[in-house]
Amino acid sequence: MRIALIADTHGHIDPRIADAVRGADVLVHAGDVGDGIEAAITPLAEQIVIVQGNNDPGDSGWPESEVLDLPGGKLAVIHGDQWPAKTRHRKLRERFPHAQAIVCGHSHRRVQDTDETPWVLNPGAAGRSRAYGGPGWIELIAESGQWQLRAEAFEPLAKRQRKRS
Numbered sequence: 001m002r003i004a005l006i007a008d009t010h011g012h013i014d015p016r017i018a019d020a021v022r023g024a025d026v027l028v029h030a031g032d033v034g035d036g037i038e039a040a041i042t043p044l045a046e047q048i049v050i051v052q053g054n055n056d057p058g059d060s061g062w063p064e065s066e067v068l069d070l071p072g073g074k075l076a077v078i079h080g081d082q083w084p085a086k087t088r089h090r091k092l093r094e095r096f097p098h099a100q101a102i103v104c105g106h107s108h109r110r111v112q113d114t115d116e117t118p119w120v121l122n123p124g125a126a127g128r129s130r131a132y133g134g135p136g137w138i139e140l141i142a143e144s145g146q147w148q149l150r151a152e153a154f155e156p157l158a159k160r161q162r163k164r165s
Contacts, residue, residue, distance in 0.1 A: 001025045001071055003140040004045065007079075007105025008125040010034045010055065014135035016154045017126045018044060021137060026068065030105035030123070031079030032056060053105060054081040070142040073100025076118070080104030089113055089120045100147060101140070110136050112149055124153065131156060 004021035006013070011034025018040070021027055027045035029037070031053025042048055052062040065078040076096035083091040085107060092102045093116070101119040109132050110124035123138040125131040136153035 001142045003028060003070065003075065003142055005030065005103045005121060005123045005138040005140060006041075006126040007103070007123050008032045008053070008108050008129065009037045009127040010125075010129040011037060012127040012129075013037055013040055014126060014128070014131075014154060014157065017135055017137050020152060021045065021139075024139075026070075028068075028075070028077055028103055030077055030103050031062075031081075032105055033060070033062070034127070049077060051077050051079055053079040067096070067099065070100075071144045072142050072147055074098060075100065075140070075142070076102040078102065078104055080106040080122070092120055093118055103138075108132055110138075110151055110153065112138070112151060114149070121149070123151070128157070 002024045003026045004024035005028050007030035022044045024045040026047045029050040031051050032055045050062045068075045076099040096102050099118040103121045108125040108130040111122040113120040124136040134153040134156050139150045141148040
């Protein structure tokens with residue numbers, strides 16, 4: 001099963017990421033979605049899972065967290081703004097001890113902390129806003145025997161030049 005992990009679009013998904021994730025079985029967005037993104041990503045995958053980030057409206061209808069049953073284990077999804085960076089991985093693991101992996105966003109920094117289970121995965125920002133190292137995403141291949149990860153980042157797009165009159 002192919003799962004595409006994204007986060008922190010803030011109203012803009014990099015078109016290269018949209019192309020890369022197209023056809024996924026599940027597309028997971030770990031919060032800070034922004035206007036128009038749910039409609040933009042819905043045609044990209046069979047199933048869409050979105051959790052609410054700290055910059056999303058409270059009436060978005062998206063849950064604070066989700067747990068998906070996948071071949072080989074559970075994937076927990078949460079934005080991660082509930083805890084300071086210093087303790088975030090420990091607190092995530094305490095909250096979701098039975099997961100194989102936890103995907104979060106918030107920091108806009110790509111992380112694959114697979115030293116212990118549950119893994120903590122942050123795909124980095126998939127849009128323009130603070131896309132450290134360029135906009136990126138993580139592909140998770142979930143099979144009953146094992147899970148495999150592949151992170152991909154793109155060069156930042158050139159900033160638009162303003163015309164001066």
